[in-house]
Amino acid sequence: MTVAISTTSFIETQFPVSKLSKESYKERKAGSGQTLTGLGKWWGRKPLILVRAAILGLLLPASDEPQKDREIFLKLLTMDDEGLRRRKSKAIPLKDIHARLRPEERELWFEPDSNPAKLKYKKGLPWYEKANLQRRIFNQLSYDEKLIYCDRPEQIDGPSEAAWDDINAHLGTDAQTLPELVQQLGERQFGHVPRVGDAFCGGGSVPFEAARLGCEAYGSDLNPVAALLTWAALNIVGGGPEVAVQVRRAQQEVYAAVDKQVTDWGIEHNEQGWRADAYLYCNEVICPECGWRVPLAPSWVIGEKTRCIAELHPDAANQRFDIRIASGVSSKAMASAKSAATVKRSALVCPHCDQSTPMAMLRGDRRVDGNTAYGLRLWENDDLVPRPDDVFQERLYCIRWVETVERADGSVATQRHYCTPDADDLRREEEVLELLRERFHSWQEQGYLPSRHIESGDETTRLIRERGWMHWHHLFHPRQLLVQGLLAKELSVQEDTVSAVACLLGLGKCLDRGSKLCVWDSSIYEKVANTFLNQALNTLANNGVRTFLSHNTTWCLDIMPYAVGYYSLSRSEDSRYFKEQNDIWITDPPYADAVNYHELSEFFLAWYEKPLQTLFPKWYADSKRALAITGSDEGFRKSMVDCYRNLATHMPDNGFQIVMFTHQDASVWADLALILWASGLQVAAAWTIATETDSALKSGNYVQGTVLLVLRKQTSDDTAFLDEIHPEVEQEVKHQLDAMLELEDREDPNFSDTDYQLAAYAAALRVLTQYKQIEDIDITYELSKPRHRGEKSPIEQIIADAVKVACDHLVPLGFDQHVWKSLTPDERFYLKGLDLERHGEYRAGAYQELARGFGVKDYKPLLAGSKANQTRLKTASEFAKKVLPDEGFGASLVRHALFAVRETTRTSETLDGKTWLRTEGSAYWQQRKNLITILRYLAAMGLMMPHWQTDAKSAALLAGALENDNA
Template identity: 45%
Template sequence: MHAQTRTILTPLALKDVPALIETVFPAQKVSFEAQTERKAVAAQTLTGLGSYWKGRKPLILVRAIVLGSLLPPTNDPEADLAVFEALMAFDDEGLARRALAANAFSAAKLQELIPISDPERYFGARGWRRDVTEADKLELYRRALATLPSYEAKAALCKRPEEVDQDWLYAPVWPQVNRHYAHLGLNAHSFPELIEQLGILRYGHRPRVGDTFSGGGSIPFEAARIGCDAYASDLNPIACMLTWGALNVIGAPGDRRAALESAQQRVFAEVDAEITRLGIEHDEHGNRAKAYLYCLEARCPETGWRVPLAPSWVISPKQGAIAKLVPNPALKRFDIQVITGASAKAMAAAETGTVQDGDMVYQLDGKTYRTPIKTLRGDYRLPDGTTGNRLRRWDKDEFRPRPDDIFQERLYCIQWIKKETIEAAARQETFFAAPTEADLERERQVEAIVAANLARWQDEGLVPDMAIEPGYNTDQPIRERGWTHWHHLFHPRQLVLLATTSRVIRACEDAALGGLVFAKMLNFNAKLCQWLPSQGGGLGSTKHVFYNQAFNTFFNFGVRSAAWLASYGIEPGIASVSGSPLAVNSTTASDVVSNCELWVTDPPYADAVNYHEITEFFIAWLRKNPPKPFDEWVWDSRRALAIKGAGEEFRRGMVAAYQAMAEHMPDNGMQCVMFTHQDTGVWGDLIGIFWAAGLQVVAAWYIATETTSELKKGGYVQGTVILMLKKRPPGERTGFKQRLLPAVRQEVARQIETMMHLNEQVSAHHGEPVWSDADLQMAGYAAALKVLTAYTHIGGEDVTTFALRPRARGEVTVVDEIVQQAAETASSLLVPEGLSPDTWAKLTGIERFVLRMLDMETTGAQKLDNYQNFAKAFRVADYTRVMGDMRPNHARLKRVTEFSPRDLTESTEIGATRLGRIFIALQQLLKDTGPQVIVDQLRSEMADFLEARPLLVEILVFLSRKAPEPEVRTAAEVLGARLKNLRFGE
């Protein structure tokens, strides 16, 4: 407790009080902050442990969930929301402090944004005057931010809350919190104090937060950071190691930081000294290699020549470095020259490599030869569906291709650090050169070292001896290269470096930290590391293995030298945890060993990443003699036990997990389940799972968590649904579908109308609503599921039996029907601004979809998820037919002018509607057809023209305000006016 306060609390005073997150949650602001955290990429707090685990949920989202689950509501929802946002630093004062910490505004910008009558009081020739107080700066920042149009515009200028000094950022918040909750005796001056006091009020002690699918550790880490006790477990030992590292390295207390940093430096220094002693990375002039570039080489079946394979021969744009193939007829192969300072023309030519569109392509004596890579490999498919190829499968004791293998590996370039700049880490000068005979001799020396030591290294666990088990992801290196054991994925140079590092780490006093460092190092030291010329400021660099979740094999790859060692360090203690972390356990999710008041989980589901396969890449290296406390875990992926895929086994595993968590939480405990859904059918399975586990849904929120990247082109969704659940009240309750549907409609309407009322209140005071349409839609789902999951039997069938029984293909269950009913009820209430409820009720599903999304687009909404969700709610058969862009973060409808005549025929979903007829009419008007001619056509073609005329007018007025193209808005205004003023005698 705070040394100068005395808090009088009534333990368990909040025992039966709902959590604030059941009714209030600033979903839009959390979404923006979560995306901002994602966009920080390597600057995210936990990526320092390793970027290879992609499933970490944003820490800001975890913080919001934990706080929302502990805070109680009062009879003033707007004030509750204000306190919640202040604790998240989303309020105006928090934004001002975050912006000031980021130095968001220059003196000139401040004077541009706001009137300052005496600027000389604040600014000198070089910015702020020295005597300007912090209070004065904050006042100017508050005024400047108030001129910006939205929360997003303000927050985009700010540091993330976790990047700002916490004592300073939250100094003004605690009086506000204590006043708001004075009736409870709350008197907090920090997050740990607030968390402990709320825990005493709810549970009688500091709250415990658990996660049985801990993955990269973001949930237990953030819970512990704000003051909760944390429990974590995961079946996967790599996940457990990352979670342990989050709590004990990233979250290390101040007195441990120096020791951890020193331990890392000693490991790096010893490894570097050993590699230097071997003499395999320095040339005769004292230059040191930074990277080695290798390519595959294959024999052309037409000419018999050996051809180096690479999609591009550009090495470094900044240095104008390229590789040039020079025919050597005597050896029937190509010599490879490395040219620096190449002309623009030569650089452009080098962009086209010898691998093009899946073919080996090269020129010889003026003739172009093209052979599919599949032909080189000898790919085949048998009548029974079996596939294979002629690639030889490597043996356990091998580490390089045999001379007669289809694919050879060839060193073609070395990036050197100039001798005189080796010690100048920040200003090293490098150059590229083709390997000399001396370099090739050092290559042979490396191979000799591996040949002499591989068996011993494998026996000692310094190098893997583990076979690659076939699987969805792990089949790839077997199929594409013939690699059968994990050490085959590593070049001999990498084997020497990694074996040396592994040996040194074992002797390190902080061997657990060394294990984390080693796993991070593995991600950058395999033959799966692509050479990217554009990286490193145009000097070129190697991409890490798991830039996506696959084992990508490349035709050319980069091998880092030991000069990179320091880059694998982990910065300890950058965000100390305040709670008392419990042991991290490597167990199945159903094998819970600790009671927790709040379980927050991000479980696997139908389209999850196959971590049980891809982490075998790391397990193979760490499974023998892992350091304490990692030696307490089973170092195997235990694929058979992993909850994965879909279907009956998936549901059974999930039910067991959530039943166990429910049994290990008090009656007033709560669970939060996050999932990023690609298949809306997963909704039904998940609800059945929680139903069978004895849990009742009490709230649902939709958070945009992901960001766009080139890897995410296509149908990837960008959001996370968070479901809040409590134990179902005891007793038997039987429901029947015909009675459930009216109850669902009533509860959905009540929930959405309540939220829309709060939206109106907040908008009136602050100019921005709390929730978007997508949030309201999710709340509608939650309301329906709250009704549904209160029952133990549906139509006479026990819910557990229902949840676990196999599904027939195409079966529509009662859950599916009720979720759809909820979506339709919610959507019917979300009438776009400018349309009347009466008109909205008369529209078809596709018409509602287009007009609803058009309205959302005016607010800047561009998430493909929104379109997917509303298409489902409106029962649109194929929403893609009306989409102009399907990129995840740039989705939009087709513009009126983009619809082709074929899109608007009677045979299409939109063409058969009155809205489709309006689109045709607007296109005609834009092509100079007279308004009266168009009105006459509408009258003759529409049997219900007189009845539909008011509806047509209202839609045209709507389009005149909402259509993105100015010419369409004008045309809609003209046509709408003509229809409105039409006299029936005309």
């Protein structure tokens, strides 16, 4: 039996946050090419590289050679130079190689008369010479640039043989693969192969990556949709190539059977033999001002690429509008279609009478006894389409047909046509409805169609209020119910669990792309978008409906198989009550989370109910709303303590936990720290990794990173008082920052300014949670009391003080430490803010956090702009006011230096700036050296920030003038 040894782990001492952020971003940007996203929709899956790094970081021991530890860690992740070369899978374009060569070198490699747009290597150049040139140029690139040409770490088979020699020599192991190393390190630390669990497994990133690394993996989630996705990650993606072939065959057989039935019905084909791949529907309402029936759409542009639009033509006899489809129209017609919207700012805009009516008024919403009463008729179970007297009618206004054309050479091509529906198309709509009605009740009874009511909630109430929909099947058009019901029927006859689960998830993907909540994307893509473009259930004025033809790529799971050879388990279970023992818990709890997972998942669960109960008899098939841990109030905090206390109970004394959450502010940290402390856990370290990608749906000052809070089991019985804690925190913060600064690589920085602030948070909590009890803090009371705006808890104050210590301790690069200590908090905020800015930090939250750290209450006058992700400080010239205040930042040495720079820039004479400092500033000769330090610092801003270049030159000239000044 192997004896377990408790050691300090790598992740407790350091973590390559910069490189991991870049790798996480690369993985996120892969979109549908990510390993697990092909299984189906889940919100907030964590990057697999982040999970891999976390597990290895916990298992790797920290030695007395921190630089060597980091080198070995990067080798394991193939994030070192050699690993990146192994991952390089794309050739660097010739134009980029040409640009990086000196003129005389270009003659050696390229034809002298090469067209710059079509560069060619010299004739006869051996392949290995070209490969050497690729390698040489690749080595010159920055880390970010190299990633453009690299596969992700998971896409290769790990470190090279030479790298393994170095890894084994440093760690005292004998491994040639990551699973072998994980086994050996686990046996050394825990006495067995490490067991890794996630009690909020969501999309399955943690259990899947743990299993792939060779751990025993356990995943559970209160939500059965999450548990199903995790089961599929472990057993389908992790099932290896044979399972992938089996799943593909089963899904293709189901698709072929449904396609044959749809074709036999003739509901997607017209008289010319064309097949539809998209139907466009809009709601239609009666304008209360003029009585005309108006079709609703926020734009009548159908396709930017095909220049296709819908045109409204008045039909006065029937007080309605005909809709005619036109393709290849002029730019003027396109602009007109965009501006002809009949829905603007949640109101009907009638094209007949030009009057605007709010949607709430159309619906008939009203106030009754101080509450809002909804005006729409509530749909009943048998309602498959609106009744004639409903406010919102549904109208088919465009069909996209696919014509198959045989060329002269025998090859086949397809052409798409947008057309106005004709009488035959409307007849087919009636046939679809009739086919559905014939099967509706029996299919509901057999579980092929959903029959659940929609429960009221933050997201789901919108469906009831805005459309009157009361059952989940009301979110689907008859076409969608008919086709997706057929898929559900076919998957019910699958004989093996793996194939049935694959088909069920295939159905889930079709549901995400096949509801009335799917936007028609009129951009160059011209497609039906997903239901969950964001984390909400949004009703629409108009929507797109995919046909079964356009589900051909959606239905089949798009996965890259991996063989997972170790024991793994996934199930639907409440984390407060399970009894599974694990050495490591890695969780991403729903802390202060804006995503209503339980409500959104009911969209899928309504369809999954019967199949889930058949496939997994021990699982339940509802979202367990009443048990879901949501919000941030005292009830939520108690539920979180119950959960994490149970996790702590089911881990050994030398075990670990990592809690992932989004970093917001000190109050969030304080609450979470209190929860984890009350659960019997102790903070060991904290790191933040950028995990979010840019998105048009996220154009604001959004959280950009995920915090990894590393925790140990609390085993101490020590007690302390708050007045003893404060000096300990100050010492620990300084020690942590000094350790990070010593590790920092100036040429390839790992830590950002926000990482140092984060380290201060972690240091404070490390000191705090090492004690069993703090006499001045009643944990039970703090957990149970309501939070009032502006109120600071004792823990929040400790964290705030820690950040202040960090801000005072971290002197900007190139700034004299003695001068720094003589400056006021406002001056330090401004100068440190410039340091943030030159490192590319433009988030408003970063400057808010910095101001909080320095105790600066009003810093807005120092900002040039505060738009989301565009926040920056004013340059010297942007401080335009001539008369400076006698107190605060206006009276400070830094402000006088800035004004002197402004004067130098304005007149192009250093004499004007120097004169200002000598006559208007106080104690010029005593402060001259300090002024020179400040001016040199300002001069350095021009190297990194274009908007500073003019003032930076003035600052450099003025600093020289002051150096040469004498009485």
